[in-house]
Amino acid sequence: QASFLHYDSDLLDYLPQQRRKLLLKLAKEASLLGYNLYLVGGQVRDLLINIPLNKDLDILLEGDLKKFFVHLENKYGYQYDYNNKFSTGFLHNQYGFSIDIASCREEKYHFPGSLPLVEKADLFSDLFRRDFTINTLVIDLNPGRSGILYDFFGALNDLKNGILKVMHDYSFRDDPLRILRGIRFQILKDFKLSSKTIEISQRSLRNYDYHKLAIERVFTELSYLFKSKQDLSQFASVLLKEIPVLKLIKSDFEFSSSQKSNFLRAEKLLAQSRENSLGVNHFLVRLMILFYNSKESLIKSWPLSTLEKKIFVNKIWENIDFSIFEIKDPALKYRRLEFFKKEELIMFASLNFESDYIEEIFKHLKRRETLKIPISGHDLLDLGVKQGPEIKKYLLEVRDQILRHQIENREEALTYLKKIL
Ligand code: ATP
Known part of the structure; x- marks a missing residue:
């Protein structure tokens, strides 16, 4: 049984002007074909709880989507992508947000987790196949009824209470x-x-x-x-x-208590990495912590990049020698630590959280992000160094001297190079 909620003011007034105008225009065109148009999903949910609106507009059509697209193309030249199998589509527009349109549909599943077989249906059935009640709220866009909120499943109440049902x-x-x-x-x-x-x-x-x-x-x-x-x-x-x-x-x-504490430690370290803008691959770190002891064959079957798989499978952090952190020469220490990827060092830190080296690791990673060598390969060519591996060697030597606080700027770097060359 539908429970109709009429708002005093038009809910569409709360949308940015451009979106509102476009939605009403589309609904008017739909009505010319005898179709109905509704705004659904996250956008309605977020609008009602004052969350800044994300970029997508999710629209539902009671009617033939292909015919609707063709109508819009003929009349306004609008471009579209249409997926016949799922009765969904995408309307191109010049405003910088995406417009997904779907025909109302029901879904049938042949086995747990299968892709659904899609059949045309009415608005109610389309909403019924959605995930949680809070995602079933609808705003009518049709001329004469535009801005009215429909709540078929008690979603507004759940939304007010912040409950996912x-x-x-x-x-x-x-x-x-x-x-x-x-x-x-x-x-x-x-x-x-x-x-x-x-x-x-x-x-x-x-x-x-x-x-x-x-x-x-x-x-x-x-x-x-x-x-x-x-x-x-x-x-x-x-x-x-x-x-x-x-x-x-x-x-x-299985979720062991040691996995749990490792995960919680990793969360702290990831937070610290964010504070320092280190650009750590959060997805990979979280996955590695939770699936630490999984078989190589399983990990390799996952849709990860080659590099991600390599980092995961090699577990090189298990072999990091603690003595690296005792190295006195900052340049040598940097060269040794540089060998490890950020995620590998975060894994090492998560698994050795009690060690005194966490601070050292972050100091190093921060340095890695900010360290600049004030000269380039061109400078070295100008100084007579031959094209090839020598260039890199001298650049790294300059970097060593920066880390040792012997060089601070470009001028000092060039003086140093002239001396050693
Ligand atoms: P977000 O703010 O994360 O984008 P959203 O709710 O808009 O949230 P979408 O993934 O864009 O998320 O999905 C749009 C709508 O489609 C959802 O509000 C939900 O009603 C429905 N939906 C998405 N995925 C599923 C699913 N797996 N099962 C059922 N309904 C789904």
Whole structure:
């Protein structure tokens, strides 16, 4: 049963002017074909809780999307991409935000985690297949009804209470990525999964076999969480214990207490890396901590870059000699530490958190980001050095002297070079 919520003021007034105008124009064109147009999804949710709007506009069409696109093309010359299989499309525009349009549809799943078979449906059924109630709010765009908010599933109440409620008991069986989405919403957007939703996620992870789930899809969703520059301690301290979602990646995944403390340490170090703008690959570090002892063959089957796989599999941080940190000559110490990638040093620091070397590691990484050599290869050519490896050798020698505080600027660097050449 639909519960209609009429707002005193038009909700669309809260959208930036350009978006509002474009949406109303599109809805008017849809109505000429006898179709209905609605604004849905994250944009409506965020509008209602005053979160700055992200870039996408998600629009739902009750009608034939292909015909709608053709109509817009004929009348205004609008360009579009249309996906017949999923009845979805993308409308190109000059305003710098993306407009995704989909025909209202139902989804049928053949096995847990399969890609859905899509069938045309009405607005209600389309909303019913969504992940959480808070994502089912709709703003009508149609002439005469524009700006009215529809709340079919008690979403407004959940939104006010900041609660994530799954739409139905089999939602996570159909698409377990929704569990990861829920965890992401809880951690990054400050919502809270309802206890029933947690129960359903636990049951689904226990009862269904997701081995046919495409690993690329899991990694894509996981990356939204793991790439985040926010603190993810909550993931380890609460969520992983409650919802063993990483079983989607490794079916026998266990979360030990040492993994938990390593993860929490890594979070502290990643926060420090952000404060120092070190550009550390958060996704990789978090993955390596959680899947530390996984088999090489498993890691190699994941959609990671060649370099990421190499860092993960080689675990070179296990062989970092503590004596490096005792080296007195700053230039030599730099050369030895430089050999390791940032992520390798962060892993070393996470696993040796009690050591006195954490500060040293950050000092080094910061230096790595900021250190500039005040001369170039051209200067060396001008001084008569031959093209080839000699150039690099002298550049590094200058760098050594900078690290030893013997050289401070370009002038001193050139004087030094003239002397040694
Ligand atoms: P964000 O702010 O992260 O972009 P969003 O809710 O807009 O949040 P999208 O991934 O853009 O996220 O999805 C748009 C809408 O599509 C969502 O609001 C949700 O209703 C629906 N949706 C997305 N992924 C799923 C899914 N796996 N299962 C069900 N519904 C989904």
